[in-house]
Amino acid sequence: QSVLTQPPSVSAAPGQKVTISCSGSRSNIGNNYVSWYQQLPGTAPKLLIYENNKRPSGIPDRFSGSKSGTSATLGITGLQTGDEADYYCGSWDSSLSAYVFGAGTKVAVL
Amino acid sequence: QVQLQESGPGLVKASQTLSLTCSVSGGSISSGGYYWSWIRQHPGEGLEWIGYIYYSGSTYYNPSLKSRVTLSVDTSRNQFSLKLNSVTAADTAVYYCARDEGAGGYYLHWGQGALVTVSS
Numbered sequence: 769q770s771v772l773t774q775p776p777s778v779s780a781a782p783g784q785k786v787t788i789s790c791s792g793s794r795s796n797i798g799n800n801y802v803s804w805y806q807q808l809p810g811t812a813p814k815l816l817i818y819e820n821n822k823r824p825s826g827i828p829d830r831f832s833g834s835k836s837g838t839s840a841t842l843g844i845t846g847l848q849t850g851d852e853a854d855y856y857c858g859s860w861d862s863s864l865s866a867y868v869f870g871a872g873t874k875v876a877v878l
Numbered sequence: 879q880v881q882l883q884e885s886g887p888g889l890v891k892a893s894q895t896l897s898l899t900c901s902v903s904g905g906s907i908s909s910g911g912y913y914w915s916w917i918r919q920h921p922g923e924g925l926e927w928i929g930y931i932y933y934s935g936s937t938y939y940n941p942s943l944k945s946r947v948t949l950s951v952d953t954s955r956n957q958f959s960l961k962l963n964s965v966t967a968a969d970t971a972v973y974y975c976a977r978d979e980g981a982g983g984y985y986l987h988w989g990q991g992a993l994v995t996v997s998s
Binding site: 770800801803805811812813815819824858864865866867868870871872 | 915926941974979983989
């Protein structure tokens with residue numbers, strides 16, 4: 769059971785928008801930054817969003833992040849077939865003294 | 879551009895010690911400011927943080943693995959290493975090394991991953 773809760777899957781048609789939620793608690797999301805990772809099959813995770821809503825160089829602005837209270841959201845607009853992947857949220861947990869990840873959300877492009 | 883590369887045995891016998899090394903290129907571990915981390919992923923599952931080490935040698939481990947994990951750093955070789963003892967089949971996973979940009983912050987640079995299988 770992951771400390772951060774994500775939906776198992778989301779889907780939408782090409783060009784549409786999806787949002788992925790990540791629910792935590794005060795000890796993690798509530799008081800620490802959230803980051804988001806994309807993992808294509810057979811590859812290492814790739815950082816999409818850091819410090820709640822910042823994008824590393826090279827990440828298109830179709831990807832966005834937000835945080836409110838103890839929850840965070842990743843948004844993907846203009847969905848493309850290449851976006852089919854697993855997406856993970858992550859945050860430091862001050863109570864556990866460990867970095868924690870969500871269980872991941874599989875994005876399907878219909 | 880910083881690059882990380884894991885190396886080590888892909889097969890370890892149960893009850894023995896898993897050992898992996900991460901070689902860093904494109905940046906010096908001893909320059910400071912970053913936390914050199916290990917993260918693993920069980921087959922078909924999510925990500926699990928193992929711990930990180932700073933260039934000075936200070937470490938921080940996941941409490942769930944702390945009793946079995948040792949991280950070390952060799953700044954002369956620009957490498958850091960993971961040892962996990964008393965392994966079982968539950969330790970079969972892809973092990974990633976990654977650079978934490980700020981002590982529990984975020985992971986911009988990752989190795990490609992190394993699959994380690996624990997056999998009985």
